[in-house]
Amino acid sequence: MKRVVITGAGTINALGHDVPETLAAMREGRCGIGQLEFRDVERLSIQIGGQIKGFEAEGHFNRQQMTLYDRFTQFTLMAAREAIGQSGLEFSGDLANRAGVVLGTAGGGVSTWDDNYRAVYEEGKNRVHPFVVPKLMMNAAASHVSMEYNLRGPSFTVSTACASSNHAMAHAFQMVRSGMSPVMVTGGSESMLCFGGIKAWEGLRVMSKDACRPFSANRNGMVQGEGAGIFVFEEFEHARARGADILAEVAGFGMSSDAADIVMPSKQGAARAISGAMRDAGIAADKVGYINAHGTGTAANDKTECAAVADVFGPHADRLMISSTKSMHGHLIGATGAVELLACVMALRDGIIAPTIGYEEFDPECALDVVPNEAREAQVEVALSNAFAFGGLNAVLALRRV
């Protein structure tokens, strides 16, 4: 089996329009969550989110591209440009034929659905733009990345709600590790911050009206975010031969299904995914220094996740650090694992652990070192990134310092 390394990273999210800005915000414990701004927001009971501000498609894409790109595709292409640019790879010949793109999204072109339903239902229009379907389809972003960078190998989109990008990245990892492809572009994107997107989530009554405070006893729900995280996964020898800058090694993954409840998380399911990732990576539990938690800030997730970590790690659970960066960028749903993987890369590469901000009150059911409110310096050899989706589908990635 081949070793797999990360040679490029890109993002756009509420904390920054690229990786350096995002990591700087995580180091400073800055909050990207604020008042949402879009049409009809006043009719929502939830009006906060990790919305990307100051981003205009004009200037990045031409007119024809803009008519074809939903916001989730725009985010993807911005992040892909940064990631592939950093990797220094150009795709032609045999490499192009074998390299592909596997992305995660939970909703695809949600605002395209929203805008066009509004037009035909609310405004009574009987005609919609011809590109509605190619714009909203879940694989639109992956397809546009493939076209932009000439990736002609295996390419598709994975949709497992809040674990979408972790499942996508695990799959891309498998493809490189098995030797199927020397390079895979992977990650995820989400853009649900529009009237219909938030209205649907309101129905579940799991959203906070004021802040995302993971692990804090006074937490009162999740806050949505938006954006994309894209990575270049490359076979180690391929990367070394061309002298690429290696950000971290992807060492393994674990996946599990709770097979229990469509929304309530399961300690056993989460624990099996975490221990599965370490087993797959051949890593002993006591080598794990940092976990980027799923940490949604809901009552159910955070206590279940902490119990799962306590079960898997035993006494070592009290020595490792676990933080939820959702407190800063919000929950990016299908893209969340991709943006959160950046915190793992920062922990391994820069020795800086991103904090859980908004932490106010100790909760005995979340009695782990959650790196409250301030980033911390620490040497970390192995980091895990958790994602536990609605529907009980779990995916955990293990990264190792190179």
Place this chain on the structure above:
Amino acid sequence: MTIQDRVIAIIAEQAVLDPADVTPESSLADLGIDSLGLVESIFAIEEAFDISIPFNANEPDKSDFDISSVASIIAGIEKLVAEQAGS
């Protein structure tokens, strides 16, 4: 603006050309408009004139609406606009 001028303006925008370069005898393919651009142009024309153009992208040649040249498109639209005014 006449129907002809408006249609030429729409096609010119789609083709990223100056309207003066969109001559009646040219076909959409001559102007660099592909199949997706054609469907987008038809949408834009429908929106502009509030008409419904009988066009199926699966069988462009069998449609009642002749898209073989800019002139035939203009003629078809003039007919549809007239029918709509008379109905």
